Amino acid sequence: MANVRQWLAFLGLTAASGCFDPETHARGQGETSSGDASTTSDGGHEGTASPSTSTTPSTTGVEPTDTAQDSSSDGGCSGVDCPCLDDATCDRGLVCREAACAEVVCGDMLVEGQEQCDDGARVDGDGCDADCSLTELIWIDTSYRNTCVGIEGGRVRCWGQGALGQNGYATTDTVGDDEYPAAQGDLMLPGAAIAGSLGDSHACTLLEPVGIRCWGGNGGAQLGLGNLDAVGDDEYPSMPTPMAFDSDPVQIAAGGAHTCVRLQSGDVHCWGSGFGGALGYGNGNTIGDDETGDSTEAVMLGAATVWVSTGVSHTCAVLDDGDVRCWGGNGGGQCGFGVLDTIGDDEQPVAVAALSFDEDALEVSAGYALTCARFDGGDVRCWGGNASGELGQGNLVVVGDDEPATDLPPILLGAAATHVSVGDNHACAQLEGGVVRCWGANYDGQLGLANTMNVGDDEVPSTVAAVDLGTASVTALDAGGNHTCAILERHRLKCWGRNADGQLGLGHIDNVGDDETPAMAPDVPVLVAPR
Structure with a gap:
């Protein structure tokens, strides 16, 4: 009878007031954090606690509450066991369950209150962590045949072709063709990976606190280990000594058969195959076959850099004044100078004027014979080869061979870009609002449009639909050789395009x-295989 009186008193109070107090109504509502993923190495992330083996439900990660039957400011009952209509009528941190206010319990397989998930396992790193928050996917990077993702706590998982050990699991097995990435588990690394980059047949990570670790194919000395031995085919990447530089590395970029690192000082160092001047040292010499990558000198670029990107045979950097400087192979005009001369094979990159646009570049992405840059106003420009419309101008005209890239107008994308990424001969931009628009070659479905029609050859990208990823916004994006991957809200991963490996x-x-x-x-x- 007492409970009935409490219930009648509650209903009478509600009817008299006519509405809920807005501040009270906001209490108890769940919040979902999408996290902040990025393919760059300029941000950190929180470590992951050791997995718990307890099977007892816990209130870990849930705001503690007084279990007494508290009285609200207007005299009503809103504590534990008080009658309720919804979460807003209970004290902050409580939920309305079966018409009574109750504590949120992490581990009971009910997603309530501020919980993001609840799988009942109370184990970190399985998609739903022990505190009922989602396991975060931090960064994504792709190459022609491979994909790697960074997971909170500095963990990394890779899949795709494994012939040269580029997946890093001490085997040459392909991963992802008849099993899921979740089945392989984490790579064995000597530190927390805060960023990663994939080349044609190798991969590199930026580690805390021990520097740079690369693995996979090493025929061009792209691993920078002082030899040509592959790593990851029969040993784990944790074994070779990580590279260390005088200044802290802040970005790693793996290319066709070469690798470059950008340091906190703004210097860029490169090693691997020097074919076509890709390393920028004024010759075509291989570096890293009998010396280590951290023994190299800084590339002469004339200014400090804020971004570096490696393509198959060329390299580009954004300078601290917003200009872009490229060097290496230039057969498609991908260096953007208005000539097809190779840069860096017998001269230093600084010997050729940088590309100075009418707005400052923020990032650059290099592909096969293609380069794209994003600017501070959200514009994107691409130059180089254009056989499939990858320049996004609605034609097949090559730009950079007999006119400079600075003559280009911005690509019409329909919104400002927040990130751009280049594959072999397609490109994708992450736009404001978290949508993705892709253009260029599409023979493997790498544009994600449910067809194989190229975009940009006779239309501009804004006239074609954005990639359909459902209702979730994109938080990170990367275009590989002929495939593309995106991290979505709630730390989901979607990949599309070529899948032969x-x-x-x-x-x-x-x-x-x-x-x-x-x-x-x-x-x-990535984290848990479907049941």
């Missing part, structure tokens, strides 16, 4: 995006 991580080798949208395909099982 399992690089999409879906447990098969069928392409995605050629006759279905990425939204129609399942998420990549």
